[in-house]
Amino acid sequence: MNPETEKTLTFFGKMTANLTHEVKNVLAIIQESAGLMEDITAICPLTEKKYQEKFNRSMATIKQQLHRGIDLTTQFNRFAHTPDRASAELNLVDTVGQFCLLTERFARLKHIGLTAGEPPANERIRLTTNPVQFYMALFFSLESCLTALPADTEIRITPQKKGGKSPAIEYACTGDHLPPAEEFFQQLQAADAWSELREMIGQLQGEVECDTNDLRFWLIF
Amino acid sequence: MKTRVLLVDDEEQFVEQLSERLKIREYDVSACYSGEEAVEQIKQYLYDVVILDVAMPGMDGNEVLKHIKEQRPLTEVIMLTGHATVESAISGMKLGAFDYLMKPCDTDELTRKIDNAYQRKAEQEERIRTAKAEQYQTSPWSALGDKK
Incomplete structure (x- = not known):
């Protein structure tokens, strides 16, 4: 690989790694906010059972997609570091x-x-x-x-x-x-x-x- | 007594939400949003466990860790890291951090680590108390030295 290509890859790698790091921060805030909502409804459930069930289903979807997002950004962050060496x-x-x-x-x-x-x-x-x-x-x-x-x-x-x-x-x-x-x-x-x-x-x-x-x-x- | 936790991260919303969750779990939580602020807090107050982000603008997590270990060697520190800074977290472990966690982290895993860190601090304190008690028995005048 010639030095110019290496420089370009390193540049893209650094930008991507930086961005995935930021995305992980965003996901961390969403995860804690969703977790807090879940904690609160565990202490004080919604008065109507059917709404509590809908809330729980929606929360399960958020958590599932958060795990997916975290997994993807973690792997992509690692991938972004491949040009480092x-x-x-x-x-x-x-x-x-x-x-x-x-x-x-x-x-x-x-x-x-x-x-x-x-x-x-x-x-x-x-x-x-x-x-x-x-x-x-x-x-x-x-x-x-x-x-x-x-x-x-x-x-x-x-x-x-x-x-x-x-x-x-x-x-x-x-x-x-x-x-x-x-x-x-x-x-x-x-x-x-x-x-x-x-x-x-x-x-x-x-x-x-x-x-x-x-x-x-x-x-x- | 509740475990005293200091949470240090420049992502304010993350700190606010996680603080609330830890308070619900019966921890005594304080928060700050920079390394410099954390160092000031550590000088003034006693904490059992500090949860410390590795990558922060200004004073980074490893620098803060050095200050903590100088001023409050028994306070345990858990480093929080995004993947890009795992190596910094590992160097933090070499500087005396109790453990590290990848951000975003699972709350149950975090509380487990906080409890283990608190346990280690309590055991260390107990060992120091026992050693001092033995010292006073063999040399009662040393108690005066400690009070100076």
């Missing part, structure tokens, strides 16, 4: 979980499911790499899959150790409406994002391995 040790389980949370909407818009898979026996898999480029490789892989898959299918991204030692990320596509493997891989490789992935994985000194029988591929590092 040119090389860092990543916990791939956390990184993939975070990536799926932040990109799930891209899949949802195409009616495709996206989940982070668990490595066997909660294995801890770590990789020292350029965090921004690693995220880009994950994203180009996802984008390629979204181009090649129809609606009502699912993508599962799982960190694992390929051959028992090399850190790897598996992309496995499942569902009732999957195209034949040959067609899937043809479309995958025709996607613009796939060429970007090839270039990025080269820069990261990794490789892509495909299982043409099972609609799976791996990014191996």
